[in-house]
Amino acid sequence: MEAKFFRFLKIVGVGFRARTEVEGRQLFLKLGYSHEIEFVVPPAVRVFCFKPNIICCTGIDKQRVHQFAGAVRSCKPPEVYKGKGILYIDEVVKKKQGKKSK
Numbered sequence: 001m002e003a004k005f006f007r008f009l010k011i012v013g014v015g016f017r018a019r020t021e022v023e024g025r026q027l028f029l030k031l032g033y034s035h036e037i038e039f040v041v042p043p044a045v046r047v048f049c050f051k052p053n054i055i056c057c058t059g060i061d062k063q064r065v066h067q068f069a070g071a072v073r074s075c076k077p078p079e080v081y082k083g084k085g086i087l088y089i090d091e092v093v094k095k096k097q098g099k100k101s102k
Contacts, residue, residue: 001070003060004062004065005058005059005060005061005065006056006057006058007056007058007066007069007088008054008055008056008057008088008089008090009054009055009056009057009069009073009087009088009089010053010054010055010084010086010087010088010089011029011031011052011053011054011055011076011085011086012029012053012078012083012084012085012086012087013031013032013074013076013084013085015030015032016029016030016031016032016053016076016084017029017052017053018030018049018052018053018055019029019049019052019085020047020048020049024039024041024046024047024048025040025041025047026038026039026040026041027039027041027047027049027055027072029075029076031075031086032076032080032098033042034047037075039068039071039072042064042068043060044059044060044064044065045057045059045061045064045065046058046059047060047068048091049060054056055072057069057072061084069088072086073087073088075088076088078091078093080094080095081095081096081098082095083095
């Protein structure tokens with residue numbers, strides 16, 4: 001299979017991790033919820049985890065690869081106060097300032 005399109009996702013947060021099973025057909029995410037989130041990867045997309053916090057979505061159909069990466073990201077979008085969550089690797093999160101205490 002000739003993989004043309006890539007989308008890298010980075011997981012930021014203590015204890016947040018990802019793993020794949022069944023040759024990149026299933027993706028499991030631990031994101032601080034009470035349960036593990038399971039994704040069944042669509043046929044046109046392959047998923048690899050290089051590290052527990054780096055996910056690579058790849059395939060020949062750009063729209064499907066990006067759509068799946070967006071679905072994974074929507075589980076825990078980056079939050080603006082601490083910067084935790086799932087971000088695209090080239091994404092920059094502008095952090096907001098928290099409340100000021102006197």
